[in-house]
Amino acid sequence: TISFIGTARALDRALVNAAGYRIHTTSVAPFKRDLRGIVAAASMLPATAQARRILRSEGASVVVGMGGYPSLPVVTAARLARLPALIHEGNAIPGLANEAAARLTTNIAVSFPETVRLFRRRSPRLVGLPMREAITRFSREALRSEALESFGLSSELSTVLVFGGSLGAVRLNEAAIGLAARWSAREDVQMIIVTGSAHDADVRARIEPGKLTVRVLPYVQRMELAYAAADVAVCRAGASTVHELAVVGLPAVLVPLPIARRKEQHANARMLVDAGAATLIEDVSATPEYLDSVIAPILGDPAARARMADAARSVARPDAAEAMAGWIMSLAEARRA
Structure with missing residues (x-):
């Protein structure tokens, strides 16, 4: 027992x-x-x-x-x-x-x-x-269609997933709102923004309508579907997040929590960054403009994304x-x- x-x-x-x-x-x-x-x-x-x-x-x-x-x-x-x-x-x-x-x-x-x-x-x-079986047995190919359908997204577009952990992250929510505004006329990309329950209504109200498809959610019960739908993630660098990104092979832009006295999330992030699976951006630099400049070359180069995905899986411990x-x-x- x-x-x-x-x-x-x-x-x-x-x-x-x-x-x-x-x-x-x-x-x-x-x-x-x-x-x-x-x-x-x-x-x-x-x-x-x-x-x-x-x-x-x-x-x-x-x-x-x-x-x-x-x-x-x-x-x-x-x-x-x-x-x-x-x-x-x-x-x-x-x-x-x-x-x-x-x-x-x-x-x-x-x-x-x-x-x-x-x-x-x-x-x-x-x-x-240790992680849930839904993550350790993850298969992007098996889940991709279900994932895109569950979020109402297109298989023809690249998907950017922004999330800040179970409680959300104000800095990442603000950055996501700014990115959505910058990309409002784009028809080659789509977004999933997981805000955290406390921030959902505010973020939803501030997303300006446009050609860009944006899905705003307070939380995602089956995170494996969000990973399967995404081509790149923008997120914090908590231990669970970093290890899950490694197992699912998802290229990432990591924005470590800045207030941790020992900079634990910076240390967590190094596993993926050193492997070539992620880029690290300091919280103060996580503006829509700078994130756009970092995300653009990843989205625009499928071969680079594949290399980042392989690098992530190389350090995974499922x-x-x-x-x-x-x-x-x-x-x-x-x-x-």
Whole structure:
């Protein structure tokens, strides 16, 4: 059986319950590098005790920490209970929770090649990032017709997909609005703009009617269809996004989140940029004019797009979920032996 320990956020509970699993919570506070860090440190002791009780009640054999502050008291509880623990770092630069958790276990999985050297005096294993089967089994050829039909797009035109993650990104939404205005008279390109639920109405109202076909959506339930419809993506560089782009082989213009203290998204982006699968643009430079100048040569050169797609797939790790599952089961079996 599988049980989850997470936060009390409604979204966490909804996602886990919808998948058919049970979720527990502890009282651990978010980690911060300011005075709030004192609160987080003080919350660790009771949260660890709570996590230990949960592990005991669930009869846990293995603990898997996927990063984020809720995982640290659980990994700590596993260490105290002498249970095997495996941690996974999704970003190229480890977060605070996993930096601490790495001192409590030798089982460390990472998603990006450059992360291996950042866990000093440890021996992380590069496995990639676990993803949904709809992504790992992605076939553009099999999905293309369904994808274009679902968005009401033409198979004769090039498609630009702009999205900013699950919550959207104001900078990318503004850039998309500007691009739509610049391209309003074009009949050789079409756009999908995924705004995030909070921004949908505003973006939709500001798209000026013209010859350009623009589909504005608050979110996309089946992201694989958006990838299959697109010829190039303009997006942030979160860990999931970068790994999904690699697996589906979609050329990209990456605009990393600028406010991250450690520039995690810049580090994530390097995997695709160094492979020749993406171009990186700083957030401040993501104007419609500059994006147009970067996107135009990609759209205008099918051979270049094909090379970028091949480069993306060359760094993909679609078997990450299987690798993680096998590792977890081996730890459980070793404990039972």
